[in-house]
Amino acid sequence: MAVEKQDPATAEQFEPVSDAHGGPPDWSFLTGKRVLDLSRLLPGPYATSMLADVGADVIKIEEPDGGDPARVAPALFEALNRNKRSVTLDLRDDTHRAEFLRLVGTADAVVESFRPGVLDRLGLSYPVLREANPRIVLCSLSGYGQTGPYANKPGHELNFLGLSGFFAVPGRIDGEITRPGVRVGDMAGAMQAAFALTVALAGAAATGQGQHIDVSLTESIAGWCALFALPLADAGDPLKSGLVQGDNDVFRTADGRLLSLATFEDKFWRELRTALGAEFPGLDTDAYDRRPARTAAKEKVRDLLTAVFATHDYAWWERTLTGIGAPWAPVFTEAQQLLDDPHLTARNLFSRASGPAPQTRFPVRFGSGLNTFRTPAPELGAHIREVLGAMPAAPITVASGPRPPARRRNRT
Numbered sequence: 001m002a003v004e005k006q007d008p009a010t011a012e013q014f015e016p017v018s019d020a021h022g023g024p025p026d027w028s029f030l031t032g033k034r035v036l037d038l039s040r041l042l043p044g045p046y047a048t049s050m051l052a053d054v055g056a057d058v059i060k061i062e063e064p065d066g067g068d069p070a071r072v073a074p075a076l077f078e079a080l081n082r083n084k085r086s087v088t089l090d091l092r093d094d095t096h097r098a099e100f101l102r103l104v105g106t107a108d109a110v111v112e113s114f115r116p117g118v119l120d121r122l123g124l125s126y127p128v129l130r131e132a133n134p135r136i137v138l139c140s141l142s143g144y145g146q147t148g149p150y151a152n153k154p155g156h157e158l159n160f161l162g163l164s165g166f167f168a169v170p171g172r173i174d175g176e177i178t179r180p181g182v183r184v185g186d187m188a189g190a191m192q193a194a195f196a197l198t199v200a201l202a203g204a205a206a207t208g209q210g211q212h213i214d215v216s217l218t219e220s221i222a223g224w225c226a227l228f229a230l231p232l233a234d235a236g237d238p239l240k241s242g243l244v245q246g247d248n249d250v251f252r253t254a255d256g257r258l259l260s261l262a263t264f265e266d267k268f269w270r271e272l273r274t275a276l277g278a279e280f281p282g283l284d285t286d287a288y289d290r291r292p293a294r295t296a297a298k299e300k301v302r303d304l305l306t307a308v309f310a311t312h313d314y315a316w317w318e319r320t321l322t323g324i325g326a327p328w329a330p331v332f333t334e335a336q337q338l339l340d341d342p343h344l345t346a347r348n349l350f351s352r353a354s355g356p357a358p359q360t361r362f363p364v365r366f367g368s369g370l371n372t373f374r375t376p377a378p379e380l381g382a383h384i385r386e387v388l389g390a391m392p393a394a395p396i397t398v399a400s401g402p403r404p405p406a407r408r409r410n411r412t
Contacts, residue, residue, distance in 0.1 A: 087381065
């Protein structure tokens, strides 16, 4: 597949590189690092997809009977598992478990998202993995972490989000709590896992010793939320805090379309009310020129702007706000709007190069070039011979034991 095109304005700085006809980037530390991915559905696969995009050799270890449950959603599965390979192993089977440990001997990291204790019951605890390979990094993603009173509770993304303090930070003047459509709790944990894995792999490369990483999805999103939530602990009514502002909000135009305005800095507010004050007398005042004054009068400011934006259609506001250099943007409510946006198009953020639906390239542009869409998501077990056949012939002996219970996950 072709390397993604670049914006002509920055073509010299971000000149695409062929990377050996679309292969992994030769400049990436992760190129050639082997990651065995036992995770399923969203958080783990998203973490390893980021590693795979920038060069890691990610091998999905899937159950022979159906594999990753996300396979029933082809568009999502494709986006989460491009640039990976698939091997089917039943880790409850002694022979298959031995094959997995042989793979561990060739790998740099293992990623899993079982309930705490499941990997131990399978006979694949971190000490066992470390015995097979002292350099191995084990990354365990779970809802609440490997320890603590909640460690074994079942849960899904909304539960982790609720516990994280996400809803303790007000987002609207009326204080209404709404669930975000994007699974931000899962995604936050995935990003933390990808970052932690990269750091740990660098450490293992330097010291020859791996480690066990404990990623809690709840703690990952709490790390984001706490920056805003904790200062509110002794602040009284959170709706009176500076986090809610009447001029940083979403407004509806006369033809029903939505736009966002964010005149956080005083200079933007002054420019807005100076340019529009003649037509809208309510804006023709210096009473709200300072941020504290606008925040204190957030309800009045919000009502004023709501009335102002309802007077003209979206096209008029697009021309006017752009003309005065206001910090505004459209509010997309349909996926097609992303694909049609001229800026996102110019940046080549999306591609139809692979899979049943458009996909997003790795969302960072590297000056040395990166081809995100190198290979499509693998068919179940497509690389068994390729991967297992390349391993040393001597098997690792695994002691037989009682068949572990069916695996349960606390993932969404």
